[in-house]
Amino acid sequence: MHATASRKQQHIGDPLSPQPVLDRARLEAIFNDIQADARYDHELNGCLNCGICTATCPAAQYYDFSPREIVQLLWTENLEGIYDAMQEKIWACAQCYTCAARCPFRNSPGSLIMIMREVAIKHGLQSAKDVLRPFSRVMLKLISTGNQLSPDMITADHFADWGPNISKIDAPLKLLRQAIPMPTLNTMQTAWEVNLKTSIELYTIWEMTGVLKQLEIIDENLFDVITDIMDEKREDYEDWRESQDGNE
Amino acid sequence: MNDIEGTRFTGHGPEWKDAKLSARDARAATAWVEAKVDRAALTGKDRVEDVRDRMRELERDGEIVVHRIRDEHAPVEAKTLYGWTKRIPTAQLWHHKSCGQCGNIPGYPTSLLWLMNQLGTVYLDETDQTSCTAWNYHGSGIGNLESLACVFLRNFHQAYVSARAQGLPDGYYFPLVHCGTSFGNYKEVRAYLLRSAELREKVKKVLAKLGRLVDGKLLIPEEVVHYSEWLHVMRSRIRAIQTIDVGKLRAVIHPACHVYKMVPEDAIYDDEVLDGNRVAVSTGLVQALGAQVIDYSTWYDCCGFGFRHIISEREFTRSFAMDRKVKVAVEEAHADVMIGHDTGCITTLDKNQWIGKAAGKHAEIPIVADCQFAALACGAHPYKIAQLHWHASPVEKLLAQMGIDWQRAKAEFESYLEAVRNGRGEHLYDPRRAITSGPGARKPVMA
Numbered sequence: 001m002h003a004t005a006s007r008k009q010q011h012i013g014d015p016l017s018p019q020p021v022l023d024r025a026r027l028e029a030i031f032n033d034i035q036a037d038a039r040y041d042h043e044l045n046g047c048l049n050c051g052i053c054t055a056t057c058p059a060a061q062y063y064d065f066s067p068r069e070i071v072q073l074l075w076t077e078n079l080e081g082i083y084d085a086m087q088e089k090i091w092a093c094a095q096c097y098t099c100a101a102r103c104p105f106r107n108s109p110g111s112l113i114m115i116m117r118e119v120a121i122k123h124g125l126q127s128a129k130d131v132l133r134p135f136s137r138v139m140l141k142l143i144s145t146g147n148q149l150s151p152d153m154i155t156a157d158h159f160a161d162w163g164p165n166i167s168k169i170d171a172p173l174k175l176l177r178q179a180i181p182m183p184t185l186n187t188m189q190t191a192w193e194v195n196l197k198t199s200i201e202l203y204t205i206w207e208m209t210g211v212l213k214q215l216e217i218i219d220e221n222l223f224d225v226i227t228d229i230m231d232e233k234r235e236d237y238e239d240w241r242e243s244q245d246g247n248e
Numbered sequence: 249m250n251d252i253e254g255t256r257f258t259g260h261g262p263e264w265k266d267a268k269l270s271a272r273d274a275r276a277a278t279a280w281v282e283a284k285v286d287r288a289a290l291t292g293k294d295r296v297e298d299v300r301d302r303m304r305e306l307e308r309d310g311e312i313v314v315h316r317i318r319d320e321h322a323p324v325e326a327k328t329l330y331g332w333t334k335r336i337p338t339a340q341l342w343h344h345k346s347c348g349q350c351g352n353i354p355g356y357p358t359s360l361l362w363l364m365n366q367l368g369t370v371y372l373d374e375t376d377q378t379s380c381t382a383w384n385y386h387g388s389g390i391g392n393l394e395s396l397a398c399v400f401l402r403n404f405h406q407a408y409v410s411a412r413a414q415g416l417p418d419g420y421y422f423p424l425v426h427c428g429t430s431f432g433n434y435k436e437v438r439a440y441l442l443r444s445a446e447l448r449e450k451v452k453k454v455l456a457k458l459g460r461l462v463d464g465k466l467l468i469p470e471e472v473v474h475y476s477e478w479l480h481v482m483r484s485r486i487r488a489i490q491t492i493d494v495g496k497l498r499a500v501i502h503p504a505c506h507v508y509k510m511v512p513e514d515a516i517y518d519d520e521v522l523d524g525n526r527v528a529v530s531t532g533l534v535q536a537l538g539a540q541v542i543d544y545s546t547w548y549d550c551c552g553f554g555f556r557h558i559i560s561e562r563e564f565t566r567s568f569a570m571d572r573k574v575k576v577a578v579e580e581a582h583a584d585v586m587i588g589h590d591t592g593c594i595t596t597l598d599k600n601q602w603i604g605k606a607a608g609k610h611a612e613i614p615i616v617a618d619c620q621f622a623a624l625a626c627g628a629h630p631y632k633i634a635q636l637h638w639h640a641s642p643v644e645k646l647l648a649q650m651g652i653d654w655q656r657a658k659a660e661f662e663s664y665l666e667a668v669r670n671g672r673g674e675h676l677y678d679p680r681r682a683i684t685s686g687p688g689a690r691k692p693v694m695a
């Protein structure tokens with residue numbers, strides 16, 4: 001299947017509904033972006049509508065969500081249905097890839113959902129912005145340091161349902177971290193000590209692969225905070241490099 | 249298949265026979281059989297391409313450089329789902345850490361390094377590495393194939409050159425991936441890199457800018473290796489240093505989705521482990537240590553982590569973890585411990601037991617990683633090394649069953665904290681080795 005294929009539905013929307021139909025150009029742009037992803041043809045090879053994927057899908061047990069339905073929408077190029085599914089359903093997936101391991105067509109509904117999530121972000125869907133708001137701490141930590149999680153993020157305030165004690169031994173977090181016998185782990189603000197040079201290299205990756213652009217679309221404030229941190233750290237690194245030059 | 253009295257393997261393979269169940273039990277059993285997904289279910293499809301063939305071609309054509317597993321890495325061969333050979337390096341390893349393990353359950357990596365110390369395995373644990381970034385990607389969609397590929401190639405390039413800091417040649421250390429999600433993600437990304445010239449072209453520009461090419465070419469590792477695979481091929485050597493008998497323990501295994509459902513063709517299956525019907529890692533180790541591995545109907549289910557769900561859909565995570573895993577392990581398998589091999593699973597299954605109780609789901613079981621279990625069985629200190637105080641589940645019960653006086657061990661650790669406070673903490677290796685370049689680096693220290 002190629003981006004030029006056209007089994008797209010001619011009539012978008014319910015002809016009996018007084019609601020205005022969705023802008024077809026927008027729907028097409030969204031679908032074309034999904035189809036244009038290099039992974040698309042590899043992860044969608046046809047669909048028997050057999051439902052094996054849904055039968056063992058953990059998310060399908062708890063949400064109004066079915067990977068079979070998502071694959072069918074993509075396979076039949078149901079543009080409005082795809083747009084609809086991108087509002088909420090794609091965010092139900094737990095990304096376990098049980099579906100991919102079992103599908104007789106070797107489809108990967110989980111991977112197709114990832115493509116749809118990326119496209120939802122690219123098109124700035126409000127639903128994506130809403131859904132990702134609670135995830136901003138992880139993004140802030142990851143993009144600014146290269147670590148996705150840190151000891152100081154795991155507090156009883158943020159994870160109240162994990163119980164009042166993060167550790168069963170009552171001692172300050174800093175001391176408990178120092179008592180871990182791996183020197184790289186005696187940290188609080190990152191899961192392990194990430195070298196400043198390493199974080200700076202990662203910033204180049206973020207910039208050159210469009211990740212910062214994604215972030216700007218989804219959360220402008222977070223983008224501002226993160227780019228400020230990046231600027232500061234780059235300055236620190238330049239200072240360090242200059243100090244090295246002086247030593248030579 | 250081992251026919252251990254009282255275990256629930258019967259009915260899972262060619263040895264099936266009528267169990268003459270009551271109607272109620274039959275219903276439970278049907279659900280169980282429905283959940284049965286063995287090797288045949290995974291290999292019943294068309295045989296898939298081995299991307300490593302493409303890797304060899306690209307290497308021959310001079311397009312990429314392959315970080316080879318050499319004799320000095322003392323590789324041990326294992327078989328994957330399709331019977332392909334995968335070489336697992338067992339020496340000179342570069343630890344590619346997991347942010348979830350290091351941040352949440354630090355006894356996971358410390359147990360692994362401790363085992364390596366006991367076995368005399370040379371390794372490097374350093375600061376020049378980032379997370380794989382795949383947790384964030386799978387949770388949020390922020391990131392893309394290109395960014396994931398660049399992170400993969402950057403980290404693995406660092407593994408390749410890391411020994412320079414010790415005055416040793418490139419390629420000396422081979423990367424060992426701690427996190428199951430990193431493992432699955434890196435393998436997926438490697439396959440796309442090997443298949444797509446366009447992707448290679450794009451990422452090459454980024455890697456060139458970072459100075460992370462080898463002779464102007466992308467560096468691809470011969471294998472992407474998970475620590476559980478190292479444990480698997482080392483299991484008889486680990487057994488040889490075992491000091492605690494675990495024969496009475498009933499253990500259930502939670503195989504991690506990103507370890508064997510993602511890029512399933514690369515997962516290790518071993519004829520000696522469950523007749524080669526299921527992914528062999530962890531189960532093989534736990535059996536080698538002599539514990540009873542007990543089957544349970546929801547073994548194939550995920551843990552409920554969900555990447556985004558653990559942060560913002562906690563009810564799903566909690567319900568799934570408790571109803572589909574913890575309760576089944578306790579009520580159906582009557583297990584003493586659940587053992588896993590991935591970051592998110594251990595966290596989810598462990599931490600949700602607290603709120604599970606508050607939500608009226610009264611089931612609890614100790615949750616540990618395979619390397620923590622192995623380290624304990626080999627005499628590691630439960631708090632100093634296995635760091636079990638970070639676990640919310642009743643790990644004390646497990647320690648008691650293993651004959652370990654946990655109260656004494658806890659008191660020892662509490663007084664050890666005083667030593668740490670006074671700057672007399674102990675480390676598994678010389679801390680000077682942890683920084684190989686950039687700010688903080690010191691003169692080369694020999695391996």
Ligand code: SF4
Pocket residue numbers: 053056057058059060067092093094095096097098099100109110
């Ligand atoms: S990856 Fe998503 S769609 Fe597939 S089985 Fe898991 S939760 Fe369901």
Ligand code: SF4
Pocket residue numbers: 046047048049050051052053054067068071102103104105106107109
């Ligand atoms: S398992 Fe595959 S073929 Fe069957 S419904 Fe799901 S995607 Fe379609």
